[in-house]
Every structure is written in structure tokens, then in C-alpha cells.
Amino acid sequence: MITTKAIINLLPFQSEFKLDLLEKFDTLSEEEQARTADIIWQAFYMVYDIKLKNNVDKIMTEADKNGEKFDPTFYKKAADRTDDEIRELLASSSQTLDLEEARKSMEMIIREINAAKTSRPLKN
DSSP, X not given: OOOHHHHXXXXXXXXXXXXXXXXXXXXXXXXXXHHHHHHHHHHHHHHHHXXXXXHHHHHHHHHHHTTOOOOTTHHHXXXXXXXXXXXXXXXXXXXXXXXXXXXXXXXXXXXXXXXXXXXXXXXX
């Protein structure tokens, strides 16, 4: 099942924006969450449609190049290819964002350690 959060990972947003949105998403009011989810899903469908159109074009070009006739499975081939690409993107974007989250957490820990070091009084 594709979740709104998985789609946030997939969409071509900057990493910082994704992390911020994911961090705040669960704390939004129900109305804000619904509106945000609606926008995210609309963006997902736009990305999906673009990928599907590109795959239809690719398959048409391949078929034309190979002298094939278009049959009833033509569109299904393009949709299957698009679904596979989306699954791959979901998997890779999740891994990439996990690394970004880990990096962001490490940076926060380092800042806290450095802040603690500078706030301690020096011993003589």
C-alpha cells in the first residue's frame, strides 16, 4: 500500500523540505492533514501521468521501430512499466530519505554535544 508519507519521499522535493513535511505531517490538524494529503496525491498522479505518457511514447517508438502492430495489450505494457518504475522509485527514495534523516539526526547530536561543551565552566 502506498502511503502519503511514501509519496512525499518519492516526489521531487528538496530533502530538507521532505524531512520537515514528514516530521510535521502527523502533528497537523485533521483538516490540514487532509488538505496536505490531497495536494501530495495530486502531485503524485501528475508524476505518474508524465511517466505513463513517456512510457507510451517509448513503447510506440519501439513498436514502430520493430514493425509491430499495436494491439490491445499496448497500453497495459506501458502501465506495467510505469508501475514497475514507481515501485523502484518508492524503494530508492525511501532509502535515500532514511540516510538523510540519519544525517540530520547526527548533525543535531553533534550540535548538542558542541553546545554542551561550550556551556560547561572550565575547571582550573
